[in-house]
Amino acid sequence: MILVWNEFRHEKSNEAVRRIYPDGIHAVLAEGLRGAGFDEVETATLDDPEHGLTDERLERTDVLVWWGHKAHGDVDDAVVGRVKARVLDGMGLVVLHSGHFSKIFKALMGTSCDLKWRVADERERLWVVDPSHPIAAGVPESFTIEPEEMYGEHFDVPAPEQLVFVSWFQGGEVFRSGCCWHRGRGRIFYFRPGHETYPTYRDDHVRRVVANGVRWAAPVAAARPVRGNHQSLEPLK
Numbered sequence: 001m002i003l004v005w006n007e008f009r010h011e012k013s014n015e016a017v018r019r020i021y022p023d024g025i026h027a028v029l030a031e032g033l034r035g036a037g038f039d040e041v042e043t044a045t046l047d048d049p050e051h052g053l054t055d056e057r058l059e060r061t062d063v064l065v066w067w068g069h070k071a072h073g074d075v076d077d078a079v080v081g082r083v084k085a086r087v088l089d090g091m092g093l094v095v096l097h098s099g100h101f102s103k104i105f106k107a108l109m110g111t112s113c114d115l116k117w118r119v120a121d122e123r124e125r126l127w128v129v130d131p132s133h134p135i136a137a138g139v140p141e142s143f144t145i146e147p148e149e150m151y152g153e154h155f156d157v158p159a160p161e162q163l164v165f166v167s168w169f170q171g172g173e174v175f176r177s178g179c180c181w182h183r184g185r186g187r188i189f190y191f192r193p194g195h196e197t198y199p200t201y202r203d204d205h206v207r208r209v210v211a212n213g214v215r216w217a218a219p220v221a222a223a224r225p226v227r228g229n230h231q232s233l234e235p236l237k
């Protein structure tokens, strides 16, 4: 099951955002994933009981997609701990746009996750810098999103283990906008686009990347590692 989590606060308080995402950013992301062939897609929001992230639900979740912005501080630390434990145990995590400052992303990265930003209706051009990567499947060598918010380097994250996209912005900045990490048994994909006042998640290329990211982050059926004091498997002399 794919679970799309959205803070869902801008859509309730800001008319410009509501016009683009009347049922919430999560609804549009979920629609894109269903269109990409995912049968089981559910949504959860910050104001649901336990933020919609109960143990039972996380246990059923293969990949969690995360969008948050202005209310990162309202996410309960106990729930963050629960999500982190699930990622370390193999649940995939796709973090979008301003989710770079979410508690869960910062907890998994261990750095400030800070960056430059500017909202000035400018053009973003994303370049595929790893054409062999499954998240780049079906994506052209480069594509533009206009208008978008600018995010610029330096992005304070651990060096990505795989870098799939780099963005260029009209104002001159660049940004590592598609980054992959492993933590424990889990996979994490960060994808930059998706400012709330722009219809970015209706863009076909963006939808394809999000779907590819979910596919890449899905758990694999590997044996759970055994740790701690261990009996020898072969006779010891």
Ligand code: ZN
Pocket (backbone or CB within 6 Å): 097, 098, 149, 194, 195, 196
């Ligand atoms: Zn934004």
